[in-house]
Amino acid sequence: MNRFEQAAGRLMVALDYPTAERARELIKTLEGIPCYMKVGMQLYYSAGPDFVRELKERGYSVFLDLKMHDIPNTVKNGAYSLTSLGVDMFNVHAAGGLKMMKAAKEGVMEALSASPSLKQPILIGVTQLTSTDQKMLNQELGIPGTVEESVVCYASLTKEAGLDGVVASPLEVRAIKETCGQDFKTVTPGIRPAGSAVGDQSRTLTPLEAMKQGTDYIVVGRPIITAPSPRDAALQIIEEMKQAW
Numbered sequence: 001m002n003r004f005e006q007a008a009g010r011l012m013v014a015l016d017y018p019t020a021e022r023a024r025e026l027i028k029t030l031e032g033i034p035c036y037m038k039v040g041m042q043l044y045y046s047a048g049p050d051f052v053r054e055l056k057e058r059g060y061s062v063f064l065d066l067k068m069h070d071i072p073n074t075v076k077n078g079a080y081s082l083t084s085l086g087v088d089m090f091n092v093h094a095a096g097g098l099k100m101m102k103a104a105k106e107g108v109m110e111a112l113s114a115s116p117s118l119k120q121p122i123l124i125g126v127t128q129l130t131s132t133d134q135k136m137l138n139q140e141l142g143i144p145g146t147v148e149e150s151v152v153c154y155a156s157l158t159k160e161a162g163l164d165g166v167v168a169s170p171l172e173v174r175a176i177k178e179t180c181g182q183d184f185k186t187v188t189p190g191i192r193p194a195g196s197a198v199g200d201q202s203r204t205l206t207p208l209e210a211m212k213q214g215t216d217y218i219v220v221g222r223p224i225i226t227a228p229s230p231r232d233a234a235l236q237i238i239e240e241m242k243q244a245w
């Protein structure tokens with residue numbers, strides 16, 4: 001694998017579109033770039049599992065970003081379904097607690113036992129959303145301490161539950177890896193190339209800065225999908241990622 005492919009495989013493009021048709025247009029412009037495709041609630045709720053199967057048939061790795069958060073039994077059954085669907089990565093909210101996250105892992109393992117040809121998905125916990133800032137954490141959510149402390153606390157809980165990693169901002173990657181180990185995966189949204197609009201994100205870094213923090217995957221939506229040329233935007237981000245090595 002060359003450096004371009006290595007970097008592209010760590011870029012997750014957020015297909016935040018209302019329909020499969022719109023997502024397909026973007027995918028066409030990114031042809032030949034072996035990035036991960038992230039399917040979130042907007043697209044999944046409209047296009048469903050068929051669109052995930054289509055992405056898999058086209059050879060993409062798929063992160064299904066549905067952030068499950070429910071009682072343990074429900075999450076276990078959801079995890080069973082998503083594992084059976086063949087996604088490469090999916091997530092649950094760490095705020096659902098240890099029992100809920102362990103149940104998610106059980107759902108994965110039961111699906112794998114029922115269909116041994118399935119590949120085990122990477123299962124990750126969402127810590128604090130990258131839109132959450134210090135004031136919101138303390139005053140709205142009623143969680144004391146710093147954002148980093150809360151993120152590391154959720155990351156430790158996620159590891160204890162047997163999951164593979166977390167979603168966090170790139171600003172917390174070093175602290176997460178120091179506490180949970182270098183192999184514990186970090187998936188980081190809140191990526192903003194220099195000069196691009198921050199929007200509703202609160203905890204951001206550029207692609208290069210995020211890679212230098214040691215993140216495993218960067219998630220990029222609007223800076224690519226709303227760019228005049230999404231292909232050029234994605235290629236520029238990959239070039240920036242490569243500079244970290």
Ligand SMILES: O=c1ccn([C@@H]2O[C@H](COP(=O)(O)O)[C@@H](O)[C@H]2O)c(=O)[nH]1
Nearest residue numbers: 014040128129130189190219220221222
């Ligand atoms: O904490 C989180 C968890 C998930 N996301 C998702 O990542 C993308 C980011 O999109 P941008 O347009 O680059 O802001 C989006 O799909 C979110 O749902 C996140 O941003 N933060």
